Amino acid sequence: MNTKDQHWIRRYRSALLIGFLFIVLVIAYIMPLPYMLYGPGSAEPVHPRVETGHKLNEKGALLFTTVSTYSKPNIFFIIYARLNPRMEVKSQEEATGGATNLSGYRNLLAWMRDSSEANALLAAYNVINKPIDVEEQGVIVYSLLPESKAQENGLQEGDIITQVDGKETKTAKVLSEYxxxxxxxxxxxxxxxxxxxxxKATIPLITLSSSNPAIASRTGIGFQNETVLKVTPPDPVKFDFSDTGGPSAGLMMTLEIVAQLTNDDLTRGYRIAGTGTITADGTVGQIGGINYKLMAADKKKADYFLVPYDKNSLANWNLAEKTVKELKLSPKLVKVSTLKEALDFLKGLEPKKEL
Structure with a gap:
């Protein structure tokens, strides 16, 4: 390098350094990283999102709660989330449970939401003893087993199988037997x-390994599955949860359906937030991110928060208690293991006095 070049570099050294740093910052800003961020979501009334054809004037509100998620953030968002005590950072693999890709994971979440709506209908109509029609429509690929050869041959989580070798396959039992x-x-x-x-995908079969004697040594594709149900109620029920995913609004959906069909304002004038999956028999299941859902409920001034409670797994309850204590949140926690327990609690509330 000659003297002239050295002089030029010294003269513009600051500008070159600033330009280099600018380029690095731009790349860091636009480069997505394989992580997901979690934080408090929303706590919204279920009432406007569920229509049954039965009018009900609610003095309070049943609130379904969500977790805010952000996929493929840049490094600046990750740093912000790391420093924020009300946020969390997870690798994409950890967040999606090792799903094949984000597209498959989103399809799976959409099915979980639809399945939650179907189970909410079944649980609600069962608890008020009204008949409801159920139709089996296929088999959802819930998760692929490590030994399965399905992923590299074109199958992914969230796929709904309706045929195998050209034969109609509407239930997990029919698929398994074939x-x-x-x-x-x-x-x-x-x-x-x-x-x-x-x-459509062509999949080589494997010998299934499982601790369950009924499954071990059987031939199969190698995935956890569930039958997809289409539930048709006798009432003109409509849901509006297309902007959400996952099954955790199931309990609150069910309570709103029961309230409308029985013309009973279950809120008793309070703001009742909650979360939890629901099964057709009314069992309330554990969910993820209950700490963030509690933060959202607190922001919306919820009086009570219905917490999924399982004596065999106290993860939701313990985290809820810890979150309320550490962040000094206002909602009173209520244990619910079944739909009946949730209904008994709400019906037992003294109507809130108007100030």
């Missing part, structure tokens, strides 16, 4: 829907 007659190494053609599009 595959069990095959040999490991045989290939089957599965088809169905992936989100709102059709899919």
């Amino acid at each position: 595959l069990s007659k095959k040999e490991p190494g045989d290939k089957v053609i599965v088809s169905g829907t992936r989100g709102d599009k059709p899919f």
Whole structure:
């Protein structure tokens, strides 16, 4: 390098350094990283999102709660979340449970929401003893087993299988019985829907390994599954949860349906927040992110918060108690293991006195 070049570099050294740093910052800003951020979401009334054809004037509100998530953030958002005591950072693999890709994971969350709506209808109509029609429509790929060869051959989480080798397959039982007659190494053609599009994949079968004697040594594809149900109620029920995902609004959906169909304001004038999955028999299940949902409920001045309670797994209850204590949140925590327990609590509340 000659003297002239050295002089030029010294003269513009500051400008070059600023330019270099600017380029680095721009790259850091636009470069997505394989992480997901979690924080407090919303606490919204269920009432406007559930229609049953039955009018009900609620003096209070049943609030469903959500977690705010942000996928593929840049480094600046990650740093902010790391420093924020009310946020959390997880790797994409940890957040999605190792799902094949984000598209499949989102399809799975959408099905969870739809399944939650179906189970909410079943639980609500069962508890008020009204008949309801159920139709089996396919088999959801819930998660792929590590030994499965399905992923590299085109199957992913969230896929709904409706046919195998051209034969209609509407239930997990029918699919399992068909595959069990095959040999490991045989290939089957599965088809169905992936989100709102059709899919088809040719999958080699394996010998399933499981601690369950009924499953171990059986031939199969290698995925956890569940039958997809279409539930048709006798009332004109409509849901509006297309902007959400996952099954955790199930309990609050069910309570709103019961309230409208029985013309009983279960709020008793209070703001009742809560979360929890729901099954057809009314069992309330554990969920994730209850700490963030409590923060959202506190911001919306909820009086009570219904917490999924399982004596065999106190994860939700323990985290809820810890969050309320550490952050000094105002909602009173209520243990609920079943829909009946939630209904008994709400019906037992003294109507809130108007100030």
